[in-house]
């Protein structure tokens with residue numbers, strides 16, 4: 001948590017309630033320690049979906065399908081959502097949730113199973129493009145994914161990257177980071193530097209949730 005807790009709690013208290021089936025899935029995920037998008041990030045995504053009205057969403061990191069189902073709820077009726085996950089245990093739950101009749105917009109979603117790097121490569125080779133990309137997978141890989149994401153992101157499209165401030169530790173000196181976390185720390189700083197300095201992108205870093213960036217691909 002990088003915003004003061006009382007402020008985050010107050011903002012949360014004003015948030016719209018989730019439809020009951022999404023509320024139940026969120027509760028189940030939190031009880032089972034599945035890392036899903038936080039309330040504050042839900043607000044950002046819902047807001048952006050409302051103004052952007054995307055037609056083709058790509059998500060990297062499905063987990064059990066919460067954010068994909070969340071986006072299916074707040075995106076236009078003809079929007080298609082492709083989401084990628086590789087961990088078998090998560091896939092079992094994702095398949096089940098994405099088929100559940102409890103979620104009226106589930107048919108918008110296609111789950112692609114496997115390593116994201118490989119799948120992104122296949123999508124780029126097939127000339128697929130997206131006007132909204134949500135990156136929420138292994139943080140150390142964000143920088144590796146970026147060239148492929150740039151092939152897949154349409155001009156005028158948005159790229160959101162979650163968990164970029166890593167509980168605030170991203171601002172710490174490399175030497176104060178435990179050896180175990182140094183690679184991810186360095187790579188996230190490189191990622192943030194790159195997306196904030198690329199000519200093709202206009203990027204804002206928002207210090208809410210665990211930190212999120214919103215990048216707009218210039219026309």
Ligand SMILES: C[S@@+](CC[C@H](N)C(=O)[O-])C[C@H]1O[C@@H](n2cnc3c(N)ncnc32)[C@H](O)[C@@H]1O
Nearest residue numbers: 036037061063066067085086087115116137138
């Ligand atoms: C933070 S969770 C995603 C949460 C989900 N977006 C939500 O809010 O409901 C990240 C997920 O990305 C998956 N993941 C991480 N690296 C991946 C990769 N290289 N390829 C495919 N999936 C990956 C993990 O297995 C994990 O389930």
